[in-house]
Amino acid sequence: xxxxxxxxxxxxxxxxxxxxxxxxxxxxxxxxxxxxxxxxxxxxxxxxxxxxxxxxxxxxxxxxxxxxxxxxxxxxxxxxxxxxxxxxxxxxxxxxxxxxxxxxxxxxxxxxxxxxxxxxxxxxx
Amino acid sequence: xxxxxxxxxxxxxxxxxxxxxxxxxxxxxxxxxxxxxxxxxxxxxxxxxxxxxxxxxxxxxxxxxxxxxxxxxxxxxxxxxxxxxxxxxxxxxxxxxxxxxxxxxxxxxxxxxxxxxxxxxxxxxxxxxxxxxxxxxxxxxxxxxxxxxxxxxxxxxxxxxxxxxxxxxxxxxxxxxxxxxxxxxxxxxxxxxxxxxxxxxxxxxxxxxxxxxxxxxxxxxxxxxxxxxxxxxxxx
Numbered sequence: 001x002x003x004x005x006x007x008x009x010x011x012x013x014x015x016x017x018x019x020x021x022x023x024x025x026x027x028x029x030x031x032x033x034x035x036x037x038x039x040x041x042x043x044x045x046x047x048x049x050x051x052x053x054x055x056x057x058x059x060x061x062x063x064x065x066x067x068x069x070x071x072x073x074x075x076x077x078x079x080x081x082x083x084x085x086x087x088x089x090x091x092x093x094x095x096x097x098x099x100x101x102x103x104x105x106x107x108x109x110x111x112x113x114x115x116x117x118x119x120x121x122x123x124x125x
Numbered sequence: 126x127x128x129x130x131x132x133x134x135x136x137x138x139x140x141x142x143x144x145x146x147x148x149x150x151x152x153x154x155x156x157x158x159x160x161x162x163x164x165x166x167x168x169x170x171x172x173x174x175x176x177x178x179x180x181x182x183x184x185x186x187x188x189x190x191x192x193x194x195x196x197x198x199x200x201x202x203x204x205x206x207x208x209x210x211x212x213x214x215x216x217x218x219x220x221x222x223x224x225x226x227x228x229x230x231x232x233x234x235x236x237x238x239x240x241x242x243x244x245x246x247x248x249x250x251x252x253x254x255x256x257x258x259x260x261x262x263x264x265x266x267x268x269x270x271x272x273x274x275x276x277x278x279x280x281x282x283x284x285x286x287x288x289x290x291x292x293x294x295x296x297x298x299x300x301x302x303x304x305x306x307x308x309x310x311x312x313x314x315x316x317x318x319x320x321x322x323x324x325x326x327x328x329x330x331x332x333x334x335x336x337x338x339x340x341x342x343x344x345x346x347x348x349x350x351x352x353x354x355x356x357x358x359x360x361x
Contacts, residue, residue: 007136011143015151023152030149034142041142044135055134062138066145 004045029070032087036065039091042098049105065091178294182345189221220278220344224269228306228339229313231258231321234299234330250301250329252285255292257320258303259283265315267305269341273297276344293346309335 040062047053069087076083196209216222233255236248259277262270270277272292277283283292290297305312313335316322324331 003132004135004139008139008143011140012147013143014140015144015147027149027152030145030152034145034149037138037142037145041135041138044138048135058134058138062141 028084029073032069032073032084032091033066035088035091035095036069037062039094039098040065042095042102046098046101046105049102049109175296181347185345185347219348220269220276223340223343224306225338225340226268226306227309227337228267228269228304228335229262229309229316230332230334230336230339231303231305231316232332233258233301233303233324236329248329249288250290250299250324252283252290254320254324255290255301255303256283258316261315261319261321262303262305262307262312265307265312267307267312269306271304271341273302274342276342278344278346280346280348293344304339304341306339306341 040058043061044053044058047058069091072083072087076086196212217224233250235250239245239248242248255272259270259272272283273295275281275292275295275297277292281293283290285291290301313333316333317325321331321333
């Protein structure tokens with residue numbers, strides 16, 4: 001349970017200390033790629049919560065969505081349309097959906113269970 | 126704690142996400158200012174060039190000293206004395222020696238208003254002012270002129286590059302100090318009637334001083350002729 005969170009912290013730390021900062025020209029591509037990977041990560045958490053988790057889907061989604069969104073921005077620059085917004089919109093919506101599902105699952109699993117327990121306990125008395 | 130199959134992949138994904146996120150943060154926090162970066166390289170370039178100039182100038186002075194030494198050792202020989210005298214006269218005429226004599230000192234400075242005004246160029250000293258004053262002084266028979274300790278000789282350029290005035294390709298900073306050796310009264314009269322007078326009328330903080338003794342440094346650069354070839358007498 002705590003392993004992913006620890007890994008996240010470790011990732012932050014490693015990124016803070018070791019990663020080279022990319023040249024500013026790459027900033028927009030990396031930004032949308034991060035949006036896509038955030039969606040994938042949250043999707044993975046959701047999968048765990050809903051017991052539909054598939055490691056292959058998570059990993060492929062993580063890398064392919066990340067690269068594809070960066071390519072989307074590049075294509076947008078080539079054809080002169082801000083496809084940037086498409087990526088932001090799609091993954092923004094999906095991030096919120098994933099978060100909403102995670103929240104519901106969390107509430108169902110822990111809060112309502114406790115309520116049921118307390119209710120059943122009171123019934124017993 | 127039991128290691129379930131989802132632990133590992135999600136851990137990896139989280140690690141990668143954290144890594145990407147911080148590196149992006151770093152990239153975004155970088156100073157995104159291409160003009161500043163370009164300016165910095167240009168400034169560095171100018172600085173190295175100026176250092177190079179200075180080195181070359183010291184080299185020139187060293188070479189000149191060496192030449193002088195040669196002249197000194199050879200001066201005892203017959204027939205060379207008049208030549209040596211000739212050379213001395215020529216170096217003096219070319220502005221390659223320090224000179225002293227009576228003359229005037231003019232100082233020019235930008236107006237205070239230049240800092241606050243919306244049109245600062247109205248209140249700044251431009252290269253043209255310095256050029257005109259030097260011309261006025263020449264017309265008044267000045268025999269040696271220097272601007273901020275840079276000798277004005279026949280090849281001297283007085284120009285501007287951006288917001289900086291260059292004399293002999295040396296950058297000047299205000300206040301500008303123009304020294305001229307010649308008849309002080311005449312120099313003063315001509316300067317007053319020319320560009321200097323205009324600047325004075327325009328409320329620029331300028332001063333003009335007559336002095337009995339002014340020291341003007343030697344020209345530190347070199348004279349190079351890449352295209353001009355002297356014609357011997359009798360040709361053409």
